[in-house]
Amino acid sequence: MISMTRTDFRDIASIVYKVAGIALSDGKFELVQSRLRKRVVHTRKKSYSEYVRYVQGEAGGKELQSMIDAITTNETRFFREAAHFDFLRDVVFRETTRPLRIWCAAASTGEEPYSIAITLRDHFQQSATSKVLATDINCEVLAVARRAVYSEARIASLPATTRDRHFRQVNGTNGDRQFQVKPDTRGLVRFARLNLVNEWPMKGAFDVIFLRNVMIYFDGPTRQWLGARACAHLRPGGYLFIGHSESLGINPPGYRNIQPAIYQRTEGSEITLPRRPM
Ligand SMILES: C[S@@+](CC[C@H](N)C(=O)[O-])C[C@H]1O[C@@H](n2cnc3c(N)ncnc32)[C@H](O)[C@@H]1O
Known part of the structure; x- marks a missing residue:
C-alpha cells in the first residue's frame, strides 16, 4: 500500500x-x-x-x-445547535417585517441552510420572501445540498410535523426511503461555491451570517480575520452565528456578544479589514 x-x-x-x-x-x-x-x-x-x-x-x-x-470535514445535521434557530425565530424574525438576507457560509450538505429555510417558512408562512445564500468550498457537498434528498436516518430527529410539512418521500436508489425538501422551502435557498479565504463577491449587507463549525479548522489569526470580514458584510444590528465550540477572541471589534456563539454588529462600528494572515 x-x-x-x-x-x-x-x-x-x-x-x-x-x-x-x-x-x-x-x-x-x-x-x-x-x-x-x-x-x-x-x-x-x-x-x-x-x-x-x-x-x-x-x-x-x-x-x-x-x-x-x-x-474537508463535512459533518452536519438538521437544527444542529438548536438554540440558534430558536434565537432566529424568537428574536431576529420578530424584529422585522421586511425580507431578510441570510448567508450560510459553510453549508456542507445543506442541512443547515434548509434548517434556516424551514424556520423562515414556519414563521412567515407563504409570505416568506427572505433568501438564504448557502456557500461552501466543497463541490461534492454542494451537489448533495442542491439535490436536497436525505435518508430517513438523517431526518429522524425532526418532529413529525416538520417532516410532513417540509419533506416529500422520493424513491431511493436501493428501495430505501428517502426524503426531499419540498420546493417551497428549497426555493428559499441558493447554493454557490465560495472559498472563505478568497474574495467575497456578494454585494450589499446581510442581516444574518451563519459561520458555524468551520473556524475550528482555521488558526487564530485567520479566525479573527474572518470575523472582521463577516462584520463588514453585516448591516449594523445584524447577527453572526458561530459554532458553540468556536471563538472570535475576547471583545472582537465591531461586535457585541449577546448569547453563546451569537454576536451582533454594533451600530456605527467602522471596520478596518486586516490583510489575510499567512
Ligand atoms: C463541519 S462542516 C460544518 C457545516 C455546518 N456549518 C454545520 O455547522 O453543521 C464544515 C464545512 O466547512 C467547509 N469549509 C472548510 N474550509 C472552507 C473554506 N475555506 N471556505 C468555505 N468552506 C469551507 C467544509 O467543506 C465543510 O462543509
Missing part, C-alpha cells in the same frame, strides 16, 4: 493552508494519508510525492479541488 512521508504531509498541509486556510496539525497525519489515498490511486500516481507535484503543476488545477474536497 502507498504510504505518505512526513515531507509529503508538510507539502500537502502547506498547499491546503494556502488554498483553503485549513490548518492541518501533525496529529492529522493519518487522517490526511487515508483521505488522500483514493485521490493518489484515482490519478494513477505512484506516490504521494508524485501526487503533490501533479497537484502543483499546470494540469493539476481540477485535482486541487478534488484534494480540498477530500480533506
Whole structure:
C-alpha cells in the first residue's frame, strides 16, 4: 500500500493552508494519508510525492479541488445547535417585517441552510420572501445540498410535523426511503461555491451570517480575520452565528456578544479589514 512521508504531509498541509486556510496539525497525519489515498490511486500516481507535484503543476488545477474536497470535514445535521434557530425565530424574525438576507457560509450538505429555510417558512408562512445564500468550498457537498434528498436516518430527529410539512418521500436508489425538501422551502435557498479565504463577491449587507463549525479548522489569526470580514458584510444590528465550540477572541471589534456563539454588529462600528494572515 502507498504510504505518505512526513515531507509529503508538510507539502500537502502547506498547499491546503494556502488554498483553503485549513490548518492541518501533525496529529492529522493519518487522517490526511487515508483521505488522500483514493485521490493518489484515482490519478494513477505512484506516490504521494508524485501526487503533490501533479497537484502543483499546470494540469493539476481540477485535482486541487478534488484534494480540498477530500480533506474537508463535512459533518452536519438538521437544527444542529438548536438554540440558534430558536434565537432566529424568537428574536431576529420578530424584529422585522421586511425580507431578510441570510448567508450560510459553510453549508456542507445543506442541512443547515434548509434548517434556516424551514424556520423562515414556519414563521412567515407563504409570505416568506427572505433568501438564504448557502456557500461552501466543497463541490461534492454542494451537489448533495442542491439535490436536497436525505435518508430517513438523517431526518429522524425532526418532529413529525416538520417532516410532513417540509419533506416529500422520493424513491431511493436501493428501495430505501428517502426524503426531499419540498420546493417551497428549497426555493428559499441558493447554493454557490465560495472559498472563505478568497474574495467575497456578494454585494450589499446581510442581516444574518451563519459561520458555524468551520473556524475550528482555521488558526487564530485567520479566525479573527474572518470575523472582521463577516462584520463588514453585516448591516449594523445584524447577527453572526458561530459554532458553540468556536471563538472570535475576547471583545472582537465591531461586535457585541449577546448569547453563546451569537454576536451582533454594533451600530456605527467602522471596520478596518486586516490583510489575510499567512
Ligand atoms: C463541519 S462542516 C460544518 C457545516 C455546518 N456549518 C454545520 O455547522 O453543521 C464544515 C464545512 O466547512 C467547509 N469549509 C472548510 N474550509 C472552507 C473554506 N475555506 N471556505 C468555505 N468552506 C469551507 C467544509 O467543506 C465543510 O462543509
